[in-house]
Amino acid sequence: MINNANKPLSRYVKLAIVGIKLHIDEHPLQYRTTEELLDHLKTPNRCTIEKAFKDYYGYGIKEYQVRQRxxxxxxxxxxxxxxxxxxxxxxxxxxxxxxxxxxxxxxxxxxxxxxxxx
Known part of the structure; x- marks a missing residue:
C-alpha cells in the first residue's frame, strides 16, 4: 500500500478501491475492463475512484490488473x-x-x- 493521496479518502472511496483490488487479487486471470470493475459501484464519478486507486496503490486499475496477471x-x-x-x-x-x-x-x-x- 502506497497511499500517495494528498487528502484522506472518504470511507466509500476507500471501500471501493479495496474491493476492486481484492477482486483483481483473487481473480488475476479473469479479464475485466475498468468499467466492468466499477460497474457495481454507485458513483457518479469514475475518475475519482480511478485516481484514488492510483494514489493509494501506486498503479492505475488497468496497470495493476496487468501486473497481477x-x-x-x-x-x-x-x-x-x-x-x-x-x-x-x-x-x-x-x-x-x-x-x-x-x-x-x-x-x-x-x-x-x-x-x-x-
Whole structure:
C-alpha cells in the first residue's frame, strides 16, 4: 500500500478501491475492463475512484490488473508451460506481446526468469 493521496479518502472511496483490488487479487486471470470493475459501484464519478486507486496503490486499475496477471503467469512458467500456452492462458494476443509485457514489468524475459527462478 502506497497511499500517495494528498487528502484522506472518504470511507466509500476507500471501500471501493479495496474491493476492486481484492477482486483483481483473487481473480488475476479473469479479464475485466475498468468499467466492468466499477460497474457495481454507485458513483457518479469514475475518475475519482480511478485516481484514488492510483494514489493509494501506486498503479492505475488497468496497470495493476496487468501486473497481477503477469505475476500469475510465473506459476505457469514454473510448471514448464511453453510461453505460447502461457500467453494464451493469460489473454495475450500472442507470445510476442506476452514476452514484451513480461520484460517491461520484470526487466527479464520469461525465459530468463525461468532460468533464474523456476
Amino acid at each position: 503477469l505475476e500469475a503467469s510465473k506459476k505457469f512458467l514454473e510448471q514448464g508451460m511453453t510461453k505460447k500456452l502461457v500467453a494464451l492462458k493469460c489473454f495475450y494476443k500472442g507470445q510476442d506481446s506476452y514476452c514484451r509485457a513480461f520484460k517491461q514489468a520484470f526487466k527479464l524475459t520469461p525465459t530468463e526468469w525461468q532460468n533464474r527462478y523456476a
